[in-house]
Amino acid sequence: MKRLTSVIATGLALGLSFGAQAGTLEDVQKRGSVSCGVSTGLAGFSQKDENGTWSGLDVDVCRSVAAAVLGDASKVQYKPLTAKERFTALQSGEIDILSRNTTWTHTRDTSLGLNFAGVNYYDGQGFMVSKDLGVSSALDLDGAAVCIQAGTTTELNLADYFRANGITYNAITFDTSDQTRAGFESGRCDVLTSDQSQLYALRIGLKDPSSAMVLPEVISKEPLGPVVRQGDDQWFNIVKWSVYAMVEAEFMGINSANADQAKSQGNPGQQRLMGVDTDSGEKMGISNDWAYNIVKQVGNYGESFERNVGQGSPLKISRGLNAQWNKGGIMYSSPVR
Amino acid sequence: MKEFKPLPDQPAPNDTVGPIHWVKDNFFSSAMNTIATLLILALLATVVPPLVDWLLISANWSGTTQDACTKDGACWVFVIAWSKQFFYGSYPTEELWRINLCVLMLIGVIASSQLLNKDWRNKFSIPAFLLLPFVCILILDGSWIGLEYVSTDYWGGFALNVLLAAASIIVAFPLSFVWALGRRSEMPFIKSVSILLIEFFRGVPVLALFFMGSVMLPLFFPEGTNVDKLVRVWIVLTLFMAGYMAEVFRGGFQAVPTGQYEAADSLGLSYWQKTLLIILPQVIKVSMPNILATFVMLFKNTTFLLIIGIFEVLSTTQTALTNSNWLGGHSTEGYLFVAIVFWICCYSMSRISASIERKLDTSHKN
Numbered sequence: 193m194k195r196l197t198s199v200i201a202t203g204l205a206l207g208l209s210f211g212a213q214a215g216t217l218e219d220v221q222k223r224g225s226v227s228c229g230v231s232t233g234l235a236g237f238s239q240k241d242e243n244g245t246w247s248g249l250d251v252d253v254c255r256s257v258a259a260a261v262l263g264d265a266s267k268v269q270y271k272p273l274t275a276k277e278r279f280t281a282l283q284s285g286e287i288d289i290l291s292r293n294t295t296w297t298h299t300r301d302t303s304l305g306l307n308f309a310g311v312n313y314y315d316g317q318g319f320m321v322s323k324d325l326g327v328s329s330a331l332d333l334d335g336a337a338v339c340i341q342a343g344t345t346t347e348l349n350l351a352d353y354f355r356a357n358g359i360t361y362n363a364i365t366f367d368t369s370d371q372t373r374a375g376f377e378s379g380r381c382d383v384l385t386s387d388q389s390q391l392y393a394l395r396i397g398l399k400d401p402s403s404a405m406v407l408p409e410v411i412s413k414e415p416l417g418p419v420v421r422q423g424d425d426q427w428f429n430i431v432k433w434s435v436y437a438m439v440e441a442e443f444m445g446i447n448s449a450n451a452d453q454a455k456s457q458g459n460p461g462q463q464r465l466m467g468v469d470t471d472s473g474e475k476m477g478i479s480n481d482w483a484y485n486i487v488k489q490v491g492n493y494g495e496s497f498e499r500n501v502g503q504g505s506p507l508k509i510s511r512g513l514n515a516q517w518n519k520g521g522i523m524y525s526s527p528v529r
Numbered sequence: 530m531k532e533f534k535p536l537p538d539q540p541a542p543n544d545t546v547g548p549i550h551w552v553k554d555n556f557f558s559s560a561m562n563t564i565a566t567l568l569i570l571a572l573l574a575t576v577v578p579p580l581v582d583w584l585l586i587s588a589n590w591s592g593t594t595q596d597a598c599t600k601d602g603a604c605w606v607f608v609i610a611w612s613k614q615f616f617y618g619s620y621p622t623e624e625l626w627r628i629n630l631c632v633l634m635l636i637g638v639i640a641s642s643q644l645l646n647k648d649w650r651n652k653f654s655i656p657a658f659l660l661l662p663f664v665c666i667l668i669l670d671g672s673w674i675g676l677e678y679v680s681t682d683y684w685g686g687f688a689l690n691v692l693l694a695a696a697s698i699i700v701a702f703p704l705s706f707v708w709a710l711g712r713r714s715e716m717p718f719i720k721s722v723s724i725l726l727i728e729f730f731r732g733v734p735v736l737a738l739f740f741m742g743s744v745m746l747p748l749f750f751p752e753g754t755n756v757d758k759l760v761r762v763w764i765v766l767t768l769f770m771a772g773y774m775a776e777v778f779r780g781g782f783q784a785v786p787t788g789q790y791e792a793a794d795s796l797g798l799s800y801w802q803k804t805l806l807i808i809l810p811q812v813i814k815v816s817m818p819n820i821l822a823t824f825v826m827l828f829k830n831t832t833f834l835l836i837i838g839i840f841e842v843l844s845t846t847q848t849a850l851t852n853s854n855w856l857g858g859h860s861t862e863g864y865l866f867v868a869i870v871f872w873i874c875c876y877s878m879s880r881i882s883a884s885i886e887r888k889l890d891t892s893h894k895n
Binding site for chain 2: 232233234235236239240241242243244269270271272273274276277280281283284285286370373393396397399500501505506507
């Protein structure tokens with residue numbers, strides 16, 4: 193049995209290493225589209241609308257890579273994936289990028305033959321309470337009944353956090369988000385805990401969304417970002433800098449509306465990002481106005497955030513950790529120069 | 530001589546006919562029955578009016594966003610707004626005629642099998658039914674017949690459930706027949722291989738098979754040979770179905786009297802002549818109810834595809850429920866809609882199967 197396992201493992205490893213040698217960039221250019229793994233539906237991150245159009249924060253990563261590589265943000269083939277399939281789909285070469293609210297962890301980064309190409313959303317486990325409860329911090333929750341959506345890490349984080357702070361609680365576990373919401377709404381629990389991005393989605397599903405509030409505490413680190421296959425550094429660079437370019441554009445004050453102006457009359461830094469007098473694209477094997485295409489067609493990070501999950505969307509998530517580093521958040525791009 | 534004249538028919542006594550007596554006889558014949566009737570009536574009275582109210586009277590029918598759902602009842606706006614996705618998936622709007630054409634052809638073939646006489650049914654309906662899924666795949670894909678290519682990424686919705694079920698059953702049919710024959714074979718190798726295949730695909734849950742098809746299989750292909758996910762699940766569904774139908778056929782084989790085999794042998798027919806001309810028609814006749822029951826099961830099993838991220842109708846519903854513009858909790862409406870659509874289809878299939886059974890019935894039991 194052991195021998196059989198090792199034979200299979202070797203076979204897989206061989207398959208993976210062969211896969212890694214393929215030039216993803218050439219494949220994408222030949223195919224004329226970026227094949228992008230997204231979730232089958234997650235409010236604000238990757239969602240389909242009534243016309244079958246995809247949108248969301250994760251989808252915008254796919255679109256920005258398509259804009260950078262092919263000059264057209266619409267040239268994306270979306271491959272909806274479940275959580276179980278996502279890494280296989282990437283390893284087997286079915287998709288070029290995995291942009292599916294995937295948490296960057298040490299295990300995933302080091303043992304799956306994958307590389308995380310940055311962070312496009314800093315998530316973390318948080319709490320939602322009814323406003324009637326009158327609490328303003330998770331530390332006031334002693335003795336509370338907590339609704340949890342089944343899932344090991346959520347329960348584990350909760351137990352760790354409450355034990356560390358010497359708070360007692362009473363956990364009530366549900367299977368699906370619908371049930372969790374119903375439990376919260378019917379008053380079976382005082383608090384609902386889940387990843388913050390989920391809490392906002394659950395909150396607008398309530399009969400009276402304004403009756404509930406999300407507490408400021410975040411008790412776990414969930415940096416979400418796009419993933420690529422290990423061993424194709426050129427493609428890794430392209431995806432990484434496509435994410436960075438959106439953050440950097442926001443930092444420099446360039447958005448989809450003033451991108452042309454920034455290109456022709458901006459300060460030297462802005463012009464360089466927009467592809468004037470630079471070989472930043474050539475170094476990655478793509479055209480030099482790659483960042484211009486991203487900003488013009490997809491927008492900068494702030495625009496993408498507000499449109500999909502922020503104030504311009506029903507979710508109304510505040511920037512929080514995801515604000516620029518000089519505005520109280522930790523979104524920070526290495527300089528494009 | 531006195532002629533016998535029967536008296537004219539008398540009407541039945543008043544206390545044994547009429548609706549009132551019928552009610553009395555059926556609902557209030559004893560104390561227990563009376564109590565049960567009253568309890569059920571009370572239950573209906575509490576359940577039905579709010580249900581009808583929610584479903585129809587105070588339901589919301591018009592509008593395009595969930596803000597239009599202002600009344601307390603069901604938000605059918607949700608189902609109406611998403612109906613294109615539910616039925617057709619993301620198939621390009623200007624190419625929808627292709628799906629409609631396939632649906633029309635399917636209805637045509639079913640109608641022909643009901644209306645034509647036996648001769649024409651054998652000559653036209655059966656071959657047409659066998660070819661239809663493949664013709665439809667050609668039409669929907671488009672690239673082989675000079676239409677615009679539509680990648681399987683865009684196929685979805687209820688049309689996909691129907692297509693996958695039909696395409697699987699038609700390949701599974703001959704395959705399962707061969708497996709069933711193999712299982713009855715006297716050659717040990719063929720027999721054991723057949724048993725292995727049948728028992729594997731019958732013994733492993735279909736969800737596990739789907740996971741193998743979607744997660745494990747791609748890792749064994751060499752790099753660059755990506756078999757389309759839809760093709761992979763089609764193969765899985767076909768094999769699963771074949772495993773079940775092979776057992777249905779085996780039952781059919783056992784139901785054919787030994788005398789039929791011996792008679793065929795004594796006429797000097799070869800193995801295949803015997804099997805195809807004498808045994809198979811009788812097997813199909815005997816197995817028909819079970820084949821159709823298995824088909825209904827397969828059709829419903831196509832909704833399992835949601836767990837591997839294929840946008841058939843149920844997973845489209847779930848996707849719709851997570852869209853940030855539709856987060857107002859419309860799951861009841863969505864799932865109810867899917868349930869109704871499936872019920873209509875499965876009930877129609879069982880009606881059609883009943884009529885096929887009547888047509889095939891040549892027994893002398895009457």
